[in-house]
Amino acid sequence: AQRVTQPEKLLSVFKGAPVELKCNYSYSGSPELFWYVQYSRQRLQLLLRHISRESIKGFTADLNKGETSFHLKKPFAQEEDSAMYYCALGSSGSARQLTFGSGTQLTVLP
């Protein structure tokens, strides 16, 4: 069975400080991993996908298959980064379903 674990429900950092949101997964196949973000009163939107290895809004995430992790990082947090962040794992079946972690609420303090 596939599972996504985000150990931190809440995370607060000061503006300009580095931030790391943790995500660990359990999956027997080759994982497809994503980070989604939900700003206050807005819909869920894709932030990053591991296969594209891109940096969006200064965020990066590296897939570590040895540690089965896909942590989200940003060197200098901004107040506008305050949001709910979800790590998601894609299944390899034809439906390509996503399994979401429980989410981490990030608050960037001024």
Added chain:
Amino acid sequence: GAVVSQHPSWVICKSGTSVKIECRSLDFQATTMFWYRQFPKQSLMLMATSNEGSKATYEQGVEKDKFLINHASLTLSTLTVTSAHPEDSSFYICSARPSTGFEQYFGPGTRLTVT
């Protein structure tokens, strides 16, 4: 960009009545749509996967007779909560996936309150 709409955005209904929620992909064709349920301050729980023209696949523990899903076209899927009860009150979110790739585009959600 790909946009998914949901209607209504919120609905209040009486216990025992049925409520239909629509999910539309506005500028792309979605062979697969997903329905999620989100409880306050919790993550999204996948309820069912619907493919255009075929029966929906429900996740374990989701009553298919209570949550009827119809994916009649490549741009529309509907979720009908039948004989709603207060415990069905929740935030229902749909997403749509184009025919290629993993990316899902999410709707804004529908807040259902059953009194």
